[in-house]
Amino acid sequence: MQRRTLLLAALPVGLALPAHARIAQLGDAIDKAGAQRMLSQRMGKAWLGLLQPELAPRARQVLDDSAARFERQLKELLAFAPTPQITGSYKALxxxxxxxRALLLTAPDREQVNELLKRSSEVLNLAHVATTQLQEHSSAATARLVNLSGRQRMLSQRLALFFLARQQGARMDLVQRETARSSGEFEQAMQTLNSAPEATAAIRDNLTLAQGQWLFLKNALGSQSQTAQAANDVFTASExxxxxxxxxxxxxxxxxx
Structure with a gap:
């Protein structure tokens, strides 16, 4: 498989951004910071999807799009970081x-699945720290809801990532533990979001739609099949x-x- 060149090869921390790319509001910053968590898992999911010939073209597009978005948003978040602590978190990220990235640039290999899970989790954890720091920088109650709803995006991708990893030989006990934990956290957060006073009627309508999509994903995750169709069902439902x-x-x- 041909190697792809990602955009972050030599990203300077002080890189100037076009005016339209700058983050102006804290809400937008928390949204994009939280999206970095999701992208860490979505890139891993897509990398594993490349191992399924029927899924590979779509997985390649998702991987390329996700990598480009991660890199673009990382530049924006570095430029926006309002405290030295948050800047430090993004330098670590x-x-x-x-x-x-070095692993994502290699052709997918079953022998590298455990390493993929390890590195994706490391990026996820650092992105979560920075998102929490940005949330705590705000005194508004809504900041917590931006963080929480944004984390649901990550859980949708983490569940799919571990399903595909299971198909490629990841440890069953690890997959089962992460699937149970992520599913429980997703359902608990949905209850919190639905009951939040700040949730408008329009937000609740979309949460209802999300609940329906969650049921599709949950059903797909319950499959014990090792087939390409099962992988496609989970991939599609998570998207x-x-x-x-x-x-x-x-x-x-x-x-x-």
Missing amino acids: LHRFGDY NLLAVMETVTGQFARALA
Whole structure:
């Protein structure tokens, strides 16, 4: 498989951004920061999808799009960082993503599945720290909801990532533990978001739609099949749920702006 060149090869921390790319509002910053968590898992999911010939063309597009978005948003977040601590978190994320990127640039291999899970989790953890720091920089209650709804995007991708990893030989006990934990966290967060006073009627309508998409994903995750069709079902359901939660997170973010 041909290697792809990602854009972050030599990203300077002080890189100037076009005016239209700058983050102006904290709500937007928390939204994009939280999206970095999701992208860490979506890139891993797509890398594993390349191992399925029927899924590979779509997986390649998702991987390329996700990598480009991660890199673009990392530049924006570095430029926006309002405190030295948050700047430090994004410098650490930049460094750790270099290790992850090196693996993503290789042709997918079953022997590297456990390493993929390790590196994607390291990037996820650093992105989560920075997102939480940005949330705590705001005094608005809505900041927590932007963070929480944004985290649902990550969980949709992490669940799919571990399903595909299981098909490629990842440890069953690890997959089962992560699937149970992520599913439980997703359902608990949905209850919190639905009951939040800040959730408008439009947000609740989209949360209802997300709940329906969650049921599709949950059903697909329950398959014990090792077939390409099972992988495609999970991949597609996770993308559909992600799309709805992107909308919900954006709605909460605009309320914070």
